[in-house]
Amino acid sequence: MTEKFDVAMLVGSLRQNSYSGRVANALIKLAPPELSLKILPIGGLPFYNQDLEAAPPAEWVAFRQAIAATSGVLFVTPEYNRSVPGVLKNAIDVASRPGKSSVFNGKPAAVVSQSPGLLGGFGANHHLRQSLVSMNMPAMQAPEAYISRSGTLFDDSGALTNQTTAAFLTTFLQAFAAWIALITKPKG
Amino acid sequence: MTEKFDVAMLVGSLRQNSYSGRVANALIKLAPPELSLKILPIGGLPFYNQDLEAAPPAEWVAFRQAIAATSGVLFVTPEYNRSVPGVLKNAIDVASRPGKSSVFNGKPAAVVSQSPGLLGGFGANHHLRQSLVSMNMPAMQAPEAYISRSGTLFDDSGALTNQTTAAFLTTFLQAFAAWIALITKPKG
């Protein structure tokens, strides 16, 4: 029987019908048997403020518990001003604290960035990766996922219709499943 | 008579008595006659969501107007996970939209990062700078401001007591005043 990995997806856009949300939904449909992908909402998380740790907001607690229960984290993000949207960075800040007990620590991660233009969210993608280092999240390196011209890939209902992208995302998810298996498998 | 430039300071930490807040307060006190520095609060800004632009939240509108009325922007920030805190990135995302009428466009900017450790918030500093490019904010390059060991620079009341840092910040602000004058002075 195949082992099944639960993966949390954090989506960097709050817009309804956002391209990032559409990519995330496509990923759910394309997931191989080894992966179970689920979007964790981040729009209701209060801004990180260390003063609140004495009595952390219920939203923080629930979010951290949800992350803790997963085997990996998949970031799906647009690029805002050549970097990660504030709402997504805030979710990262919340999940990564308090320091000694970060629920991100050691969890395998992967990044998909997208943009309606050509650049595919490269700036957001790599800013995110810089954060993964200090949070000790082993990051899948290849394949890199920069989804360009995201506005042309979906039909009106939001379903992915571009077959090249579908094939690429399938390959990406297979690689991520293998990455999670590699990072989390028992030693020797 | 000296021209006076109003400068908005955006502070990346919400914590009371935060080191970034202390640095910002020190900057206010050290400002040369050409600069009037004021902290614009960012903790009450709803997360950026393009769907809301049809009827933008009052907090967004007021924040954008406050930025529009200034001659420059000074970012004072800690580093969260080797990047910009979500709350500060969100303020940037809000101010930069909608695209064609960004209140940041053309405004001279400078960055001060700080950390309690040695690294001085380098990662946050340069991620911020990458955003300044696409927002067309002419960025002061020198002096770079990475404030290390920020926990050792203030007394219990939060006043800056380290004289080397005070001298450095004074120089920094003089350079920023000159930078604003250079960027905004009339042609010919």
Next chain:
Amino acid sequence: MTEKFDVAMLVGSLRQNSYSGRVANALIKLAPPELSLKILPIGGLPFYNQDLEAAPPAEWVAFRQAIAATSGVLFVTPEYNRSVPGVLKNAIDVASRPGKSSVFNGKPAAVVSQSPGLLGGFGANHHLRQSLVSMNMPAMQAPEAYISRSGTLFDDSGALTNQTTAAFLTTFLQAFAAWIALITKPKG
């Protein structure tokens, strides 16, 4: 009479008929009357090694003098491994030393990156910009120049045939001329 600015172009590829070289040649042809662009060769510069500063290689000395004589620097670069090619970074390292007398100090700069793919050399572009900060080179922020699909823009002789790109580069150079004028014009 229009003031004329001499600008040094540093090209990040050594390949004959490289796309970066073609972009640089197109820029020369498209330059407005205020700019005189010239490529400074960098392939013959010995690797930077501080031990050699006691008796700097003739190539270093000549290169530094050539930079010193210009009014601005324009970087034209491909992306190697998501960053600046070694040969271009070495030229930067050479020009920026020794520290106290860097010929780059204060010189206005701009960056054009290109790639045969979609991403337009974004990674190289922004890594370069990070270096510009510490070298105190005021960097033009807008327009950003990420030239995508560079393999489709030229004819067999290497001449730029894509009119959209030609128009964009013309605008870019006009903006750079204005940027140099702004940064270097005498105070008050």
Next chain:
Amino acid sequence: MTEKFDVAMLVGSLRQNSYSGRVANALIKLAPPELSLKILPIGGLPFYNQDLEAAPPAEWVAFRQAIAATSGVLFVTPEYNRSVPGVLKNAIDVASRPGKSSVFNGKPAAVVSQSPGLLGGFGANHHLRQSLVSMNMPAMQAPEAYISRSGTLFDDSGALTNQTTAAFLTTFLQAFAAWIALITKPKG
């Protein structure tokens, strides 16, 4: 019997008695039984130029073969102008080509940066990490290694005398040995 991993160290400074070289020598002495560290010289590699691939320089061929024979790569680097020294970036460019047969592909990697100042080469460290992504080199995330005030850590002979640094580097190498074992161990 313990498996032994051969690791190539690429050192970013050509200066005799450089701090990076001293760190590399200290790493050799501190290596755990599972690691055999060796410095691969990079100062004699001709600049990367794709035109030369038809008949690649002997130095390139030997360097690529030496990398191919290792089980991992450890980068030890100073920071030049907030980024990777040209000489080290060139070595990376050489090893990573030609694309389809890169000897870096899949090799586990780690990064140590150092500076005589406080910042510990953060800028070089993360620029390097951005390159590791596209070269598909699984990068060890923790512990991060930013060696500050490197000028104070060694005696006149170049031997590491700072015990805190020695203990840290020992931990770092143990983690790297475990990382190589994890990444390279046979599936199932």
